[in-house]
Amino acid sequence: TSVTWTLLLFVYFNFSEETQSFKNVPIKGFEPQKPFPKKFYPRFTRGPVRMHEPQQRDGRIGNLFGNQALDPVKGDVERSPEMGMIFNERDQEVRDLGYQKHAFNMLISNRLGYHRDVPDTRDAKCKGKSYPTDLPFASIVICFYNEAFSALLRTVHGVLDRTPAYLLHEIILVDDNSELADLKEDLDEYIKKNLPRNIKLVRNEKREGLIRGRMVGASHATGKVLVFLDSHCEVNEMWLQPLLTPISEDRRTVVCPVIDIISADTLAYSSSPVVRGGFNWGLHFKWDLVPFSELEGPEGATAPIKSPTMAGGLFAMDREYFNQLGQYDSGMDIWGGENLEISFRIWMCGGRLFIIPCSRVGHIFRKRRPYGSPGGQDTMAHNSLRLAHVWMDEYKEQYFALRPELRTRSYGNITDRVELRKKMNCKSFKWYLDNIYPEMQISGPNAKAQQPVFLNRGQKRPKILQRGRLYHFQTNKCLAAQGHPSQKGGLIVARECDYNDQNQVWVYNEDHELILNNLLCLDVSETRSSDPPRLMKCHGSGGSQQWILGKNNRLYQVSVGQCMKLVDPLSSKGYVTMAICDGSLSQQWHLET
Numbered sequence: 001t002s003v004t005w006t007l008l009l010f011v012y013f014n015f016s017e018e019t020q021s022f023k024n025v026p027i028k029g030f031e032p033q034k035p036f037p038k039k040f041y042p043r044f045t046r047g048p049v050r051m052h053e054p055q056q057r058d059g060r061i062g063n064l065f066g067n068q069a070l071d072p073v074k075g076d077v078e079r080s081p082e083m084g085m086i087f088n089e090r091d092q093e094v095r096d097l098g099y100q101k102h103a104f105n106m107l108i109s110n111r112l113g114y115h116r117d118v119p120d121t122r123d124a125k126c127k128g129k130s131y132p133t134d135l136p137f138a139s140i141v142i143c144f145y146n147e148a149f150s151a152l153l154r155t156v157h158g159v160l161d162r163t164p165a166y167l168l169h170e171i172i173l174v175d176d177n178s179e180l181a182d183l184k185e186d187l188d189e190y191i192k193k194n195l196p197r198n199i200k201l202v203r204n205e206k207r208e209g210l211i212r213g214r215m216v217g218a219s220h221a222t223g224k225v226l227v228f229l230d231s232h233c234e235v236n237e238m239w240l241q242p243l244l245t246p247i248s249e250d251r252r253t254v255v256c257p258v259i260d261i262i263s264a265d266t267l268a269y270s271s272s273p274v275v276r277g278g279f280n281w282g283l284h285f286k287w288d289l290v291p292f293s294e295l296e297g298p299e300g301a302t303a304p305i306k307s308p309t310m311a312g313g314l315f316a317m318d319r320e321y322f323n324q325l326g327q328y329d330s331g332m333d334i335w336g337g338e339n340l341e342i343s344f345r346i347w348m349c350g351g352r353l354f355i356i357p358c359s360r361v362g363h364i365f366r367k368r369r370p371y372g373s374p375g376g377q378d379t380m381a382h383n384s385l386r387l388a389h390v391w392m393d394e395y396k397e398q399y400f401a402l403r404p405e406l407r408t409r410s411y412g413n414i415t416d417r418v419e420l421r422k423k424m425n426c427k428s429f430k431w432y433l434d435n436i437y438p439e440m441q442i443s444g445p446n447a448k449a450q451q452p453v454f455l456n457r458g459q460k461r462p463k464i465l466q467r468g469r470l471y472h473f474q475t476n477k478c479l480a481a482q483g484h485p486s487q488k489g490g491l492i493v494a495r496e497c498d499y500n501d502q503n504q505v506w507v508y509n510e511d512h513e514l515i516l517n518n519l520l521c522l523d524v525s526e527t528r529s530s531d532p533p534r535l536m537k538c539h540g541s542g543g544s545q546q547w548i549l550g551k552n553n554r555l556y557q558v559s560v561g562q563c564m565k566l567v568d569p570l571s572s573k574g575y576v577t578m579a580i581c582d583g584s585l586s587q588q589w590h591l592e593t
């Protein structure tokens, strides 16, 4: 580790000067912009882009970092806080359109390019482990619908960069009838020109959804083991061998990596705690803490963890076993439910499901799903109904108790799936609950409520770095709440500084939050970078509440990529807005302690 860190620091310091001088280039180009093309999805650069190699600035990829060597963990807010800086209208367009279509910061994703190193988040004990060399070959299936081009390509290149070539039988990309022009027009050419021959692209003629989409992918696969990934993932060091090993020992073992978090706002990659999969009676997947009994044993924190369910997107399974076990329920549409269905089926029909702590894969966690189903149906309800009727026996009543309106809803024909269950002699749902998920409680008048456990970075309180007034140089005013400082959604304004007013006291902490009077966080709109900042409940997940007190006294917002500006220095209203950082006086603030 220390070697890696020295290296990182070396690279960082070596290029930080260059970074500075380069960052000035777009700023001085404040001349009127050329009209930008209709298509905001930047195309790929011609030719392969190799790791740490300067990315070509050919005017198409919109990469302002041009000749700067790539920071190995670019996207990390601590290391390059201004990765999402907006320099012109086009950047803003890319950012806003990205949030609209993909619910993450596409501007940063594009600037990262198709290669980046990710921090090795494995437990130190994993690094000393060795794995057999004669492991089964893997076919990786990645199904996508309207994915951001750069996120998809980073998923593919991440696999190519961090998987031993001899284990990688093929990657099968399944385009689920995407509409985005670059996916339709440029992807074939990119694959042909830049990727090895074992990267294949299959196109669905109509939208099938991720469940039938994965079945299509699996039907084209010829490797021994299937590995499914979402189209916005980045695999970590040594991710595949720990997954293949337990499968090679017992083909009825299905395994999931630990899913690390890639921030939707900053694309920063961070470690997840080791948790396991559960569900609630609404048939939603949830994360549970791992019981101590599972963490015991000689291997300690690195041993596979028995998991009642999987999240759904990232897992590996023997291909023949996948077929034998009934693939997926092809009557399920678009999104939802298939993850619990396959989990129940694995356990009830003689298989096992584990989370492998030494295998880590990052996934972009968005705050909303950016697409619907073609007819606007609630496919999650449809799919959950099917799985309840096939697998849950009398316990489906628990679901209906929560969703009484679904009791009479039709769910299509399930005879094939019921047959399958009979043919394989699968155990009862009661057996599953008793033996695999005894923590699950049957709700009733006396049942305790289950405490949901969410994936987050723990409950630690961020350390306070500074406390004081946010002073505007040009006007000698201070930043304060327009109305009451505890009013959620309230605007902020610059007004006469009052040194006795607690409502002008801001706290700046190590999570880069700005908290007014210990109450609310300064926040910006996710989808529209032109909206003024507001006071909101602190959510602790960065992005819209991350601020950097940068050079030239600027107050920079990480996910919007702009600086706080006083709209009209002469007006007594004191309105503020987010604007392209230009170093002007109206954008200069100082946190006075």
Ligand code: LR7
Binding pocket: 143, 144, 145, 146, 147, 176, 207, 208, 209, 210, 213, 229, 230, 231, 232, 259, 311, 312, 313, 314, 334, 335, 336, 337, 338, 339, 363, 369
């Ligand atoms: O119609 C569609 N066609 C597709 O090909 C809809 C989606 N897709 C693709 C999509 O582009 C993506 O690559 O299918 C993949 C999964 O869709 P997401 O990323 O919108 O799903 P999600 O990450 O929001 O949801 C989780 O639950 C889903 C339930 O159906 C799937 O099982 C997802 O794979 C799953 N994702 C994960 O498990 C990653 C970790 C998330 C957690 C917790």
Ligand code: MN
Binding pocket: 230, 231, 232, 313, 363, 364
């Ligand atoms: Mn996903």
